[in-house]
Amino acid sequence: MLVFLLQRLWQALIVVLAMSALVFCGVYAVGNPIDVLISPDATQDIRAAVIAKYGLDLPLWQQYLVFLRRLIGGDFGQSFVYNMPVSQLILSRLPATLELTLAAVLFASLVGIPIGVYAGYRPNSIVSRAIMAVSILGFSVPTFWFGLMLIMVFAVQCGCMPAGGRGSTVSLFGVEFSFLTLDGLQHMLLPALNLALFKFSLMIRLARAGTRELMLSDTVKFARAAGLSEFTVLSRHVLRLISIPLVTVFGLELGSTLAFAVVTETIFSWPGLGKLIIDSITSLDRPVMVAYLMLVALLFIVINLVVDLTYAVLDPRLRKGRG
Amino acid sequence: MTAPLLDVTDLKTWFATSRGELKAVDGVSFSLAQGEVLGLVGESGSGKSITGFSIIGLIDEPGRIVSGSVQLEGRELVGLPAHELRAIRGKTISMVFQDPMMTLNPVLTIGTQIRLALEAHEKVSVEEARKRAIDALAQVRITEPDKKVDYYPHQFSGGMRQRVAIAIALLHRPKLIICDEPTTALDVSVQAEILAEMKELVARLGTALIWISHDLATVASLADRVAVMRRGEIVEMGSALDVLTRPQHEYTKALLDALPSRAKPGQLLLRGSGVTDASPPGRRQSTASLPPLGAPYLVIEGVSKHYQKSHGLIESLAIKAGWAEQEPVVRAVDGISLTLRRGEVLGVVGESGSGKSTLGRMAAGIFPPTSGTVRLNGKPVMSEGPRPSKITTSVQTIFQDPFASLNGRMRIGDIIAEGPIAHGLVSRAEAGDYVAQWLSAVGLDPGFARRFPHQFSGGQRQRIAIARALAMQPDVVVCDEPVASLDVSIQAQIINLLIRLRRELDLSLLFISHDLSVVRHLCDRVVIMYRGKIVEEGEAAEIYANPQHDYTKRLLAAVPVLPQAAE
Missing domain, CATH: 3.40.50.300 (P-loop containing nucleotide triphosphate hydrolases)
Incomplete structure (x- = not known):
């Protein structure tokens, strides 16, 4: 176990390092932030002073080394635009994205998996066919369109839901969260639903396929032959056995949603990371871009590690050192 | 009454x-x-x-x-409603299935699975369920049941798993x-144990x-x-x-x-014959360079195959520092020497895990041995170097599972012709006729060449696999359990086909099998394998009549015998 963790840590370090180099070079290849930062009519002296201040006069490799040295101290640099530490900026935006994403992914899993299991258990019933039709729709409808429709119907036509923003927030451990107030929850409902749609369909299809296959297996037949009720067969045997692919996809989806909830956040003007990254790309705010992309890499590494550890919990055959 | x-x-x-x-x-x-x-x-x-x-x-x-x-x-x-049927299942009538690998849920402990089966028909507390589970395991002679109850199915051998399944079936003292x-998926010696135990349990509990x-x-x-x-x-x-x-x-x-155990060794089985098959096509290469029949031909010397997990940097460091343990080397085949004489059928007998298939694959040049040499007529079967490849077409293999060994997306004509065309035995233009000749030689309609594997039964597929192997015009054929997955009457046909083709083509066969009666019927000489080593070797008749090694004796004693009619 210790060796496994060490190995993963080692791999994570290499990935983060490679990622930082790639991102750093990539980001520094596009545009010149100075043109965006200072007005065109500034004097040459001011220009030179700003360039020197941000260290932009150094060759790329030296800039990278400076960046790395700061990174070891936990300093991602200053945002060009907001003129505050990048880490602080990202941390202030993270909770909004985190709660929105978690709400979406949890909804997709907790509702999608049972529905999928049912659809796999009774593949020929009318309800199951309806479920599958909905899931195909969920796959094929573009997120932005669905989001716009949600706003049209619930915010504009009915007026029963807010069209955007986070609503009132409550501070918990010094961080602002929306999900603790009714108003916040109302604001969260539509974007979360929009974000969940694709994942919801994915979970349904995965759970259904796994269940259909397992229902024909000897394990299920043997459990039935021992007189177990259908509910026990589904909840104790089938659900446990289909959980591995589900956890895999759950992890991947959680990661990609956290990182790329951009579209939904933009449509519902949700002040999360997605909006931050779009803003910083348009304003060529390099430190924010670099820090954000590295955070994404780190997120995926952590999520994958958690997923791998979950495998071992779920399937005893994957545990090391068989007893 | x-x-x-x-x-x-x-x-x-x-x-x-x-x-x-x-x-x-x-x-x-x-x-x-x-x-x-x-x-x-x-x-x-x-x-x-x-x-x-x-x-x-x-x-x-x-x-x-x-x-x-x-x-x-x-x-x-x-016509009983579902919930009433469920109340009977497991309680009055229970069932045990074929494959113990498939029936138990791999992610739940044995104890949990027994508890679920108990809860299906009565209310039990967790502690009581555990106690009952331990008793149930003890009843089917699982040692240390109080420890094993927390095991997962993969920690048990096949026979033990089937015992667990039987324990679950017996939980509620069913009447039937x-x-x-x-016992089909189990080794003979394990089958013998389970049969004996089952007999005793049924008699003691009065279960039908x-x-x-x-x-x-x-x-x-x-x-x-x-x-x-x-x-x-x-x-x-x-x-x-x-x-x-x-x-x-x-x-x-x-x-x-159709049972080989009831026929004289070497003779065609009664029911398998009947179809007169066409002769196989003649050899393309002269056999003059081959040694005479009975001379040593395929010589395997000191061959071993060891498997070891390779380690990454961190893991190696951890092992050196003593934080982790080196995983033990698996010795699948451990220093085996044997000689297949030209024209003979050599049986390799062993239970699962004995290394017999690994040996067969090294003999056929499918993968290289860790150490030792495999030579056919003095020449190595595989090339030297870090990435050895097979360099002869004279050794071919017939695999056990004819469903897995044929590519389902190829027509069988193409399956058979692929190798001979690639190695220049026949030209593309001749291939059609060549395939037709082989199909009729293995007792199939030559018109089948346009069909796909899924259109055939298991026995027919095995015939196709035999045609594919022999179309390469080998001198040595490694048969890896070729009849293990077939019904007895089909098995008899395939055995007869092998006997006939071997005579007509002077083939030498390395016949790998767990089935002692099939080996007895087909083979001239037999080697018995146990845990990667040969424990006994000799003429077939001699070994069956007078086994020397304890393992051979146990193996032979475990084979269930048919009652013989007093004639």
């Missing part, structure tokens, strides 16, 4: 398919007294398993019981247990048993009565001794005649 425990009358279970009704079970009637053991014998597709599932009410869509009745102690089971080929099997000999050792099924019907039923020694029905006779 008391009322029978189970009374099945005119049971019909049909499956609706796109090509009409498939009558899997078509008018089966029998009855079973308390504590009686009935053997239900038949080949695949005879409806024996479906009969079992019909009784317990577990027929999957699109199957259904069309008519007939199943009465358990006078109570009609057909249906066993569907429960329906033992479904394709193997007449195992049924003979257990059953009071035997019913022989074919195409959904019972063709013959009577006391076990009567049916097996004085069969009345043609089909029963055919089944018995």
Whole structure:
């Protein structure tokens, strides 16, 4: 176990390092932030002073080394635009994205998996066919369109839901969260639903396929032959056995949603990371871009590690050192 | 006379398919007294398993019981609502399945699975369930049951898993247990143990048993009565001794005649013959350069195959620092030397995990040995260097599973012609005729060349696999359990085909099998493998009559024997 963790840590370090180099070079290849930062009519002296201040006069490799040295101290640099530490900026935006994403992914899993299991258990019933039709729709409808429709119907036509923003927030451990107030929850409902749609369909299809296959297996037949009720067969045997692919996809989806909830956040003007990254790309705010992309890499590494550890919990055959 | 425990009358279970009704079970009637053991014998597709599932009410869509009745102690089971059937399943009638690898849930502990089965019919506390589970395991002779109850299925061997399945089936003291080929997936020695235990348990608990099997000999050792099924019907039923020694029905006779254990070694099996097949096409290369028949031909010297996990940087460091342990080397094959003489059939016998298939693959040049040499007629079978490849076409392999070994997306004509064309044995233009000749040589219609593998039965596919191997015009054929997955009558045909082709082509065969009677029938010499090593080697007749090594003795003693008729 210790060796496994060490190995993963080692791999994570290499990935983060490679990622930082790639991102750093990539980001520094596009545009010149100075043109965006200072007005065109500034004097040459001011220009030179700003360039020197941000260290932009150094060759790329030296800039990278400076960046790395700061990174070891936990300093991602200053945002060009907001003129505050990048880490602080990202941390202030993270909770909004985190709660929105978690709400979406949890909804997709907790509702999608049972529905999928049912659809796999009774593949020929009318309800199951309806479920599958909905899931195909969920796959094929573009997120932005669905989001716009949600706003049209619930915010504009009915007026029963807010069209955007986070609503009132409550501070918990010094961080602002929306999900603790009714108003916040109302604001969260539509974007979360929009974000969940694709994942919801994915979970349904995965759970259904796994269940259909397992229902024909000897394990299920043997459990039935021992007189177990259908509910026990589904909840104790089938659900446990289909959980591995589900956890895999759950992890991947959680990661990609956290990182790329951009579209939904933009449509519902949700002040999360997605909006931050779009803003910083348009304003060529390099430190924010670099820090954000590295955070994404780190997120995926952590999520994958958690997923791998979950495998071992779920399937005893994957545990090391068989007893 | 008391009322029978189970009374099945005119049971019909049909499956609706796109090509009409498939009558899997078509008018089966029998009855079973308390504590009686009935053997239900038949080949695949005879409806024996479906009969079992019909009784317990577990027929999957699109199957259904069309008519007939199943009465358990006078109570009609057909048409019973689902929850009432469920109350009977596991409680009064329980079932054990063929493959213990598949039946137990791999992600739940044995104890949990037993608890679920207990909770299905009674209210038990967690502690009590655990105690009952331990008792149940002890009953099926699992050592240290109080520890093993927390094990997961993968920590058990196949035989132990099947014992666990039997323990679950016995939990509620059922009046009837249906066993569907429960020992088919197990090694002979394990099968012998399970058979003996089952016999004792059934006698002690007074449980009636329906033992479904394709193997007449195992049924003979257990059953009071035997019913022989074919195409959904019972063709013959009577006391076990009567049916097996004085069969009345043609089909029963055919089944018995197809068994190699009842024929003289080396001769064609009675029922397998009949079809006169065409001769195989002549050899393209002269055989003049080959050594005479009986001379050493394929020489395997000091061959080993070891498997070891490779380590990454961190892992190696951790092992050096003593934080982690080096994983032990698996010695699949450990220093084996043997010689296949030209024209002989050498049997390699062993149970699962003995390394016999690994040996066969090294002999055939499929993968290189860790150490040692494999030489055919003095020349190595595989090239030297870090990435050895096979450099001869003279050794070919026939694999066990004809469903997995043929590419399902290729026409069988292409499957057979692929190798010969690639190696220039035939030109593309000649290939059609060449394939047709081989198809008729293995007893198939030459017109089949345009078809795909899924259109054939298991026996036909194995014929295709044989044609594919022989079309490469090998001198040595490694047969890795070629008849293990086939029904007895098909098995007899394939054995006969091998006997005939070997004579006509002067082939040398390395015949790998776990089935002692097939090996006895086909092989001139036999080596017995155990844990990667050869424990005994000699003439087939000698070894079977007079085994020297303890393991060989145990193996031979474990083979179930048919009762012989007094003639």
